[in-house]
Amino acid sequence: MSDPMNGPMSGPMSDPATERARRGLRPSSTFDAATIHDIQRAAQTGLYDIRGFGAKRALPHFDDLLFLGASMSRYPLEGYREACGTDVVLGARHGAYPLRLDTPVTIAGMSFGALSGRAKEAIGRAASEVGTSTTTGDGGMTPEERGQSKQLVYQYLPSRYGMNPDHLRQADAIEIVLGQGAKPGGGGMLLGQKISERVASMRTLPQGIDQRSACRHPDWTGPDDLTIKITELREITDGEKPIYVKVGASRTYYDVKLAVHAGADVVVVDGMQGGTAATQDVFIENVGIPTLAAIPQAVRALRELGVHRQPDGVQLIVSGGVRTGADVAKALALGADAVSIGTAALIALGDNDPRWESDYEAIGSAAGCYDDYQDGRDPAGICTQDDALAARLDPVEGGRRLANYLRVLTMEAQTIARACGKAHVTHLEPEDLVALTVESAAMAGVPLAGTSWIPGVGAVEGW
Amino acid sequence: MDPVTIGLRTFDLAAVPLRSVNALLHGRPVDGHAPLAIDEAVELVNPRGAHAVAVGLDAPRSVRVAGHVGYYAAGMNQRADVVIEGNAGVGVAENMMSGSVTVRGNASQSAGATAHGGLLVVEGDAAARCGISMKGVDIVVGGSIGHMSAFMAQAGRLVVRGDAGEALGDSLYEARLYVRGSVASLGADCVAKPMRDEHLEELAGLLKAAGYEDDDPAEYTRYGSARTLYHFHADNTY
Numbered sequence: 001m002s003d004p005m006n007g008p009m010s011g012p013m014s015d016p017a018t019e020r021a022r023r024g025l026r027p028s029s030t031f032d033a034a035t036i037h038d039i040q041r042a043a044q045t046g047l048y049d050i051r052g053f054g055a056k057r058a059l060p061h062f063d064d065l066l067f068l069g070a071s072m073s074r075y076p077l078e079g080y081r082e083a084c085g086t087d088v089v090l091g092a093r094h095g096a097y098p099l100r101l102d103t104p105v106t107i108a109g110m111s112f113g114a115l116s117g118r119a120k121e122a123i124g125r126a127a128s129e130v131g132t133s134t135t136t137g138d139g140g141m142t143p144e145e146r147g148q149s150k151q152l153v154y155q156y157l158p159s160r161y162g163m164n165p166d167h168l169r170q171a172d173a174i175e176i177v178l179g180q181g182a183k184p185g186g187g188g189m190l191l192g193q194k195i196s197e198r199v200a201s202m203r204t205l206p207q208g209i210d211q212r213s214a215c216r217h218p219d220w221t222g223p224d225d226l227t228i229k230i231t232e233l234r235e236i237t238d239g240e241k242p243i244y245v246k247v248g249a250s251r252t253y254y255d256v257k258l259a260v261h262a263g264a265d266v267v268v269v270d271g272m273q274g275g276t277a278a279t280q281d282v283f284i285e286n287v288g289i290p291t292l293a294a295i296p297q298a299v300r301a302l303r304e305l306g307v308h309r310q311p312d313g314v315q316l317i318v319s320g321g322v323r324t325g326a327d328v329a330k331a332l333a334l335g336a337d338a339v340s341i342g343t344a345a346l347i348a349l350g351d352n353d354p355r356w357e358s359d360y361e362a363i364g365s366a367a368g369c370y371d372d373y374q375d376g377r378d379p380a381g382i383c384t385q386d387d388a389l390a391a392r393l394d395p396v397e398g399g400r401r402l403a404n405y406l407r408v409l410t411m412e413a414q415t416i417a418r419a420c421g422k423a424h425v426t427h428l429e430p431e432d433l434v435a436l437t438v439e440s441a442a443m444a445g446v447p448l449a450g451t452s453w454i455p456g457v458g459a460v461e462g463w
Numbered sequence: 464m465d466p467v468t469i470g471l472r473t474f475d476l477a478a479v480p481l482r483s484v485n486a487l488l489h490g491r492p493v494d495g496h497a498p499l500a501i502d503e504a505v506e507l508v509n510p511r512g513a514h515a516v517a518v519g520l521d522a523p524r525s526v527r528v529a530g531h532v533g534y535y536a537a538g539m540n541q542r543a544d545v546v547i548e549g550n551a552g553v554g555v556a557e558n559m560m561s562g563s564v565t566v567r568g569n570a571s572q573s574a575g576a577t578a579h580g581g582l583l584v585v586e587g588d589a590a591a592r593c594g595i596s597m598k599g600v601d602i603v604v605g606g607s608i609g610h611m612s613a614f615m616a617q618a619g620r621l622v623v624r625g626d627a628g629e630a631l632g633d634s635l636y637e638a639r640l641y642v643r644g645s646v647a648s649l650g651a652d653c654v655a656k657p658m659r660d661e662h663l664e665e666l667a668g669l670l671k672a673a674g675y676e677d678d679d680p681a682e683y684t685r686y687g688s689a690r691t692l693y694h695f696h697a698d699n700t701y
Contacts (some may be wrong), residue, residue, distance in 0.1 A: 020642040047695070120616040160577035160596060163558055165519055192694060204579070204617045205597040206480045206637060209693040214615055218595040219535070219554035219573040228514045228553075236519030 038281075049281040050189070052373025052383065054182050054273040054320065054343060059290040061273070062327040064440030065433050066449060069419040077418040084414045085424035088338050090133075090315045091173055091242020091265040093307070094234070098242055098265075099173055101338065102131030104409040104425060105328055108270075108319050108342035109155045109175065109246075111137025113190050113199040114277030114373065115346075116390035117144045119382045124148025125399030130406045135175060135340070138188050138213060139168040140202050148399075153244065156233070159188060159213035161203035165236060172307035173266070174233055175244035176226070178217075178255075180322040181274030184248030185286045186438055187215035189278045193376035196385040223258040230263040235237020244268050249294035249320065250287070256301035260314050262318075269298045269341065271320025275343040277383060278374030291320035291331075293443040296430075299335030308335065311428070332413070334444060341409075348405035350380045350400045371424050470503050477509035481516065488520050488543075499524070512552070516544050520562070532659050534571075537564045540581060556583045559600055572609065575602045578619070584673045591628065594621045597638055603673035613640055614650065624678065632686050640686040641666050643678070654689045 020027075027033065036089075070076035077084060092098035107127050114137060121144040127134040133151040136142075138163020146152055154171030168174060179185060190199070190211040200207040220229045230243050245259040246268035249276070250434060259267045271291025276284065282440065298316050302308035308316070318331045319340035331339045352360075354367040359379035373383035379394050381392030417425045419433045434449040437440035441448040442455035469566065474484050483493045484507065492498060499505065504525040510516050514533035517526050521545035528536070531549035532560035540559040547555070550568035559578040566574075569587035578600030585593075585602070594602050599618040607625030614630070616638035626644035633650020639662070640653075649655075658666075658681070666680040 050695075160598070163577060164579075165521065165541060165558070165560065168539070206693070209636075210695045212615070212634065212692070218592065218614075219557045219576040225534070225553070228534045232515040232538050234517055235482070235515040236539055238486055238489060238491055239482070273685060373523065 049252075050191070050278055050374050051281050051284070051371045052275065052277050053129050053284075053371035054275040055285050055288075056371075057285055059273065059321075060292050060437065060440045060443055061290060061321055062330045064292070064293060064436045065330050065444060066436060067326075067329070067333075067416055067420055067432050067448065068434060070421045074421045076421050077381065077423065079415065079418055082418065083348040083423060084418050085426075086410050086414060086425065088315070088339065090317070091244070093265045093312050093314055094243075094263065096234075096240055096242040096265060097152075097172075097240050099133055101133060101151070103406060104155075104332060104336075104338040104413070105322075105406055105409050106132050106317065106338055107134040107345055108274070108340035109135035109137045109153070110342055110346075111139045111176070111190075111277070112142045112145070113137070113139040113194060113203070113385070115382060116384055116393065117142060117198075118390050118393050118395045119346075121147040121148050121395040122393060122398030122402060123345060124152075124401035125395060126345075126406060127151070129232055129399065130410070132406065135171065136167075136171075136341060138190070140164060142168065142202075143319040146170060157188070157213070158215060158217045159203075160218065161205075161213065166234070168241070171241060172239070173242040173244055175246050175268065176229070176233075176264075177246045179215075179248035179250075179270075180246070180276065181248045181270035181272045181288050181291070182276035183279045183283045184250040184272075185215060186279060186283055186287070187194065189374070191278060191374045191376070194374070194385045199385055207414040224289065226258075226386035234263075240345075242266060244317070246270060248272075248274075249289045251293065252289070253301050254295040256298045256316075259304065260302065260305050260307060264314060266315045266317060267298065267302070268317040269294050270340075271318070273321030274319050275346075276373075291318060291322075291444070292440060294318070294320075295331060295334040295336060296443070296445045302335075309337070314413045322409075325409045325414075327415060328409050329416040329428055330433065332425055334430060334434050337426060344405070345402055346382055348402045349382055350401070351378070351381055351382050352395060356380055441442040470500065471506060472499060472503055473506040475508050476511065476513060476516075481513055485515070485518060487518060488524070488526070490522065499535065510549075514552070517543070523562070531568070540564055550587070551585075555585075556581070557585065558601075568640045570604070574604075575600050578602075578688060580619075582672055588625070594619070594638070597621065601669055601672070601676070603669055605612070605673075605675070607644065611650070613638055613653075616640070620665065620669055622666065622673070622683075624675065632663070632688070634692060635686075635688040637688060639665075641669075641680075641683045642686065643683045646684075646686070649686065652689050652692045653686055656687045658685050 124145045128150040135153040151172045153173045157177045172250040188393040192208045222443040242265040244266040245264040247255045249271045272288035307313040315337040319336045356379035378384040381389045433446040506527045508529045510530040512533045516532045518538040521541040522615030523542045530546045530555045533552040537545040542562045546565045547570045551566045551570045553571045554573045556564040557576040559581040561580045563582040565584045565620045570585040570589040572591040573584040574589045575591045577596045579598045583602045586605040588606035589608045593608040593612040595614045596673045597619045604620040610628035613632045617636040623642045627646045629647045630650035663680045
């Protein structure tokens with residue numbers, strides 16, 4: 001091996017960036033290659049970039065937290081012998097029939113339109129197999145998902161595309177969507193390539209147009225009005241359906257308080273890593289706050305109102321960047337009652353699978369980077385309305401993969417909970433966590449590892 | 464028996480909880496009340512501005528509300544015919560699917576919002592956002608309508624016998640708007656269009672259905688989408 005300070009490097013030890021650095025060539029951190037490409041693209045097309053997926057920038061996240069396993073001062077549970085519960089009950093506060101889930105991992109709202117009918121069916125199959133809920137999206141309820149989903153949450157969105165009181169009554173819960181983490185304050189869009197005859201008919205739109213959806217609800221304008229809207233939805237469904245309120249993470253503390261005051265049974269908080277089917281890149285990357293920063297704010301709001309983790313309380317569902325059982329456990333430890341997955345569920349179905357590498361390359365993308373869910377040419381056949389592409393996803397096989405993944409998430413969360421001595425995954429608490437960075441410690445409100453310091457809170461005396 | 468009251472059940476909302484009345488209207492059993500017969504008409508007295516009166520009805524039935532109502536009266540109506548003998552608050556007949564809703568007085572904002580079908584008649588004026596995101600409903604307003612009406616209206620017909628406020632039909636899709644009086648301003652992508660024979664015929668039918676058959680359809684102007692927002696391009700900088 002040559003001297004790294006003097007001799008030329010070659011072979012696997014020398015990557016192009018290192019070679020350029022050796023020649024004294026230094027790319028800008030501010031104007032990096034991706035930024036230069038974005039400027040060139042904007043200059044060439046005059047259009048902003050619309051894409052799917054969530055925020056791709058590096059953000060303080062669950063990775064920045066670690067669990068303090070039991071040792072002398074805590075008593076762990078045996079992994080394969082001692083019970084560690086995973087069941088959760090959502091939405092009982094106002095006397096509705098609550099959702100009783102076997103796992104705290106639910107499936108986030110994703111529309112038929114954004115997703116193919118077969119993908120929605122696969123998701124329904126998986127959720128029903130593992131005992132969790134799925135969620136509709138903009139554009140209404142399809143027979144595929146109602147038929148396959150034992151517990152289906154019906155989203156009530158600003159556009160009200162496909163909004164039908166019969167579906168409201170067929171749902172197991174109603175989720176009033178104020179926003180999503182990828183675009184708090186933004187409306188929806190579904191580009192013409194995906195407005196097939198069936199999608200157009202469900203949404204009462206001309207086929208093939210670029211669909212815009214409103215960013216505000218058409219018949220209420222603030223939290224006082226939302227209270228009345230929730231009353232109406234309860235009256236229409238005779239009080240049987242739990243009412244969720246979903247917000248994109250931004251002013252989370254206030255939004256959650258207002259949602260509870262308005263009468264929500266469940267509050268869903270979606271961080272900026274949460275995915276979308278089509279939004280401006282500038283919106284995805286620059287509006288909203290990370291999931292990690294949002295959870296403690298939501299929990300504080302619920303706690304101050306006396307409804308956090310109470311028998312007649314309001315449950316908190318957190319989404320945005322949940323990938324592993326560790327993420328699930330960390331969200332629960334910070335105070336969530338359940339999590340939702342969207343992007344991760346699509347990946348489990350086959351999204352960004354390297355087996356379609358040549359197809360991704362053919363449309364100018366690459367497996368692992370594909371995010372053009374809006375253009376309807378998804379090689380994995382998930383985010384498309386093209387019958388030939390959609391046929392690539394076998395709903396039974398896709399459902400099996402997603403069910404497997406959901407089981408792994410649940411088992412991983414149990415593994416961590418047991419290590420922390422908890423007989424139920426929701427018994428995890430902030431005290432079980434430490435942070436690796438000052439930023440994540442401040443956001444999560446847990447101490448920097450190896451210290452008692454929670455930035456913004458001050459050191460605990462006498463530990 | 465008085466022939467007028469045959470098959471008519473009256474509920475006093477000052478005495479009977481709204482929850483019980485809506486449950487009975489949904490065909491649900493309610494303690495202390497006999498279920499409504501299939502063809503039994505209902506009269507609700509003393510609504511006193513209550514919200515969510517007669518919402519979620521899903522059977523053919525005549526319902527008369529004697530007084531003013533709050534938000535979302537007759538919301539999501541299916542097949543029932545609801546008459547409000549007073550003013551209506553925000554979102555009357557929102558997301559109606561079928562049947563009819565008549566407001567004898569004025570309606571607040573977002574009347575008929577997102578409604579997919581049926582007929583909404585407001586005999587007085589309707590405030591802002593009348594017919595916002597309408598998806599197939601027919602709305603006839605005896606008086607004038609406020610600003611941002613028919614915003615993102617997708618389908619259906621909106622008839623206004625008086626004037627329209629600012630930004631009529633902003634971001635309109637395929638709904639057709641007929642206004643007899645003045646329009647303060649048109650919203651993005653909304654334009655006046657010629658009244659062809661089929662439009663005169665369509666409008667005459669709507670006016671007749673709402674009880675205004677003496678109006679001359681030729682006095683109305685049709686507005687619709689210029690369809691320039693149907694595909695994103697760089698100049699959509701509204």
